[in-house]
Amino acid sequence: MKTLVIVAHPNLEASRVNKAWIEELKKQGEYTIHEIYKAYPDENIDVAKEQALVEAHDRVIFQFPVFWYSAPALLKKWFDTVLQYGWAFGPDGDKTAGKEFGVAVSTYGTEESYQATGFNRFTVQEILRPFEATAHFISATYLPHFTLNDVSNLSDERLAQSSADYVQHLKSVKPLANV
Template sequence: MSSVLILFAHPALEKSRTNRLLLEACRSVEGVTVNDLYEEYPDFDIDVDREQQLLLDHDYILLHHPFYWYSSPAIVKQWEDLVLEHGWAYGREGKALVGKKILNVLTTGGRHEAYEEGGYNRFTMQQFLAPFDQTAYLCKMIYLPPFVVHGTHRLSEPEMRRYASQYKSLLTMLTTDQIDLEDAKTRRYLNELLVD
């Protein structure tokens, strides 16, 4: 059985119906640890030793956050800058994360078609996520496609609950080692692996 660490970051969770439901769904999956970065570090004073130990203790790392200005909320960048230290996460001696799997779990206000070349946002989600992909590569981790909930502003309650159910299914598949990593890497989104 694999373990999953969710690095959750939402600076205004009280305003996010979708992320609240996603978070609720994942808390009941055995083998999943939720690390709410804004709750844990309201002053951005990140405990590097604690965070590094959490990474060592888990097989999968999920960066779960809203897609703010084509990236992540500020605390995710702060976390990366402090926790992924040279000599620990990367560099000649940095081997702590080799082989661990990492992916983004994202919510966006924009619809799926807005994230196409030539679409409203001009670039694909994979193109926007290139810095995360490269970070994983530098740390010798396995970067997987994202799980994405698009168009959150227009989702009905049943649609949000369907995404929450899919997220829970994904987490269960990860913890019970039901994901074929080679197949998963060929997908645009991990959502494609999930059936309602």
């Protein structure tokens, strides 16, 4: 299983969580880590290069801090430009078919806040529905997501544990059974 991790963080120097996760993934030596804000400082995405990267992997994980209940803008642009008609869908658009797509996110909000009765009103799974729906549209299999909540109250120990949990998640995650 070849895994591509597409990281979308506009300021990794100032990041605590996503930076630590990347460092832990790099130690494993088996993941292709692609930081799109670093690759495209002018936000001009090389679509052919991105498509080739996806084609060369079995699984794509989108890793990002939640911004306004969604992803940082360059990742939306990535979806808008890379997942083309005739490549990801439509006639002969079968390049993403059968691949696994997953999401790993950090949030400021606590776990309790991401509930129907909590401050954010929706669960993290619910706010990630556009990713799930997109995966379905392009015939990819959506994986259960990985989350770290409450990042403003984050001890070094909890951060280290979440990095280890993230690696474990990538090793063991399986698509949800279709019902």
